[in-house]
Amino acid sequence: xxxxxxxxxxxxxxxxxxxxxxxxxxxxxxxxxxxxxxxxxxxxxxxxxxxxxxxxxxxxxxxxxxxxxxxxxxxxxxxxxxxxxxxxxxxxxxxxxxxxxxxxxxxxxxxxxxxxxxxxxxxxxxxxxxxxxxxxxxxxxxxxxxxxxxxxxxxxxxxxxxxxxxxxxxxxxxxxxxxxxxxxxxxxxxxxxxxxxxxxxxxxxxxxxxxxxxxxxxxxxxxxxxxxxxxxxxxxxxxxxxxxxxxxxxxxxxxxxxxxxxxxxxxxxxxxxxxxxxxxxxxxxxxxxxxxxxxxxxxxxxxxx
Amino acid sequence: xxxxxxxxxxxxxxxxxxxxxxxxxxxxxxxxxxxxxxxxxxxxxxxxxxxxxxxxxxxxxxxxxxxxxxxxxxxxxxxxxxxxxxxxxxxxxxxxxxxxxxxxxxx
Numbered sequence: 240x241x242x243x244x245x246x247x248x249x250x251x252x253x254x255x256x257x258x259x260x261x262x263x264x265x266x267x268x269x270x271x272x273x274x275x276x277x278x279x280x281x282x283x284x285x286x287x288x289x290x291x292x293x294x295x296x297x298x299x300x301x302x303x304x305x306x307x308x309x310x311x312x313x314x315x316x317x318x319x320x321x322x323x324x325x326x327x328x329x330x331x332x333x334x335x336x337x338x339x340x341x342x343x344x345x346x347x348x349x350x351x352x353x354x355x356x357x358x359x360x361x362x363x364x365x366x367x368x369x370x371x372x373x374x375x376x377x378x379x380x381x382x383x384x385x386x387x388x389x390x391x392x393x394x395x396x397x398x399x400x401x402x403x404x405x406x407x408x409x410x411x412x413x414x415x416x417x418x419x420x421x422x423x424x425x426x427x428x429x430x431x432x433x434x435x436x437x438x439x440x441x442x443x444x445x446x447x448x449x450x451x452x453x454x455x456x457x458x459x460x461x462x463x464x465x466x467x468x469x470x471x472x473x474x475x476x477x478x479x480x481x482x483x484x485x486x487x488x489x490x491x492x493x494x495x496x497x498x499x500x501x502x503x504x505x506x507x508x509x510x511x512x513x514x515x516x517x518x519x520x521x522x523x524x525x526x527x528x529x530x531x532x533x534x535x536x537x538x539x540x541x542x543x544x
Numbered sequence: 545x546x547x548x549x550x551x552x553x554x555x556x557x558x559x560x561x562x563x564x565x566x567x568x569x570x571x572x573x574x575x576x577x578x579x580x581x582x583x584x585x586x587x588x589x590x591x592x593x594x595x596x597x598x599x600x601x602x603x604x605x606x607x608x609x610x611x612x613x614x615x616x617x618x619x620x621x622x623x624x625x626x627x628x629x630x631x632x633x634x635x636x637x638x639x640x641x642x643x644x645x646x647x648x649x650x651x
Contacts, residue, residue, distance in 0.1 A: 246602045246606045249606070256576040256579045257579065257610040257624065258578035258580065258626075258627050259578045261609065261610075262629075263587075263629035264631030264633055265609050265631075268609030268610065273606075296572065298570055299555045299558055300572070300577055300578045300580075300581055301572040302576065302578035303575060451631075457632075458632060459636040459645075461609075461633055462607055462633055
């Protein structure tokens with residue numbers, strides 16, 4: 240892989256303009272702004288209804304300096320497939336097609352079109368920004384809302400079910416590249432997008448995206464909360480290539496240091512987890528510790544070989 | 545980011561448009577005209593830069609969700625007040641504490 244990008248080597252050209260209707264401190268704004276720098280100007284975006292359509296612009300305002308196709312909720316990957324076909328007919332195969340959907344448009348409503356496209360090995364990059372709920376319609380639960388989170392339709396006990404592991408579902412399709420990233424680590428996201436664009440077939444990147452109004456924290460803490468999710472081991476940054484999972488960036492450093500921040504620090508930083516008792520947090524900590532002891536073991540085996 | 549400029553697509557009388565003036569698929573023929581929209585009015589707190597403390601790490605520019613930090617000579621030189629939403633991420637993330645959030649004074 241090429242050298243890591245730094246802030247100084249990042250392209251200065253802005254492809255997403257200010258004046259958009261994203262909330263103050265929006266994690267998606269950060270991921271989108273840096274993500275589009277990685278995609279470059281020769282790109283067509285396909286976007287279903289989501290916070291991103293609000294960010295892209297409510298008619299007659301557009302904030303993105305790229306062609307954007309806003310499609311129905313279920314059809315992001317199907318529309319991207321059609322676009323690929325149209326570009327092929329016109330001999331414009333250098334133009335990149337990118338689907339960028341929210342967690343609802345990926346994990347819940349959009350999953351059959353995405354699964355079909357991944358099985359057909361359509362040559363596009365699909366990105367899911369996961370703000371763990373239907374945020375722009377008023378914070379409803381989605382398939383990727385974590386257990387215990389209060390949403391407007393799980394108001395009394397929080398969500399009872401587990402978070403759907405979408406990167407694992409996508410990896411099970413046997414596609415060449417699956418990665419997770421976080422809006423709090425935009426350079427890691429930038430490098431993963433550049434890597435995905437260099438590969439053919441369907442690529443999938445899952446971006447953990449802090450949402451100040453939906454998660455219940457002050458807008459200035461967007462980066463801090465996103466970073467805590469990674470530092471506590473609650474959300475991991477990794478790449479899956481040829482079926483092999485490899486931790487990257489900040490998560491890779493955590494394996495070396497073996498010092499996870501207590502997961503309570505992350506959960507207590509947001510009001511959506513206010514119903515969790517100390518016992519429930521201890522349970523979540525135990526789940527995180529089990530997951531990470533697996534990572535430590537794998538790292539130990541890799542070092543021994 | 546330069547000051548807001550008017551695009552070629554005039555939508556000032558869009559409330560009076562009939563179906564004959566709207567393009568099929570509600571196409572927006574210009575890209576980036578959001579620049580004409582001011583979101584500065586959302587602020588309740590305003591970032592203030594102390595230039596003598598700035599070390600030029602560019603983290604504020606990098607993390608700003610609205611690309612509203614103006615960089616000159618490799619340092620934070622000012623804020624695009626027409627668009628800054630006052631989220632305060634720049635002040636929180638600045639390692640040199642060169643940006644402080646002050647209460648916005650409205651006239």
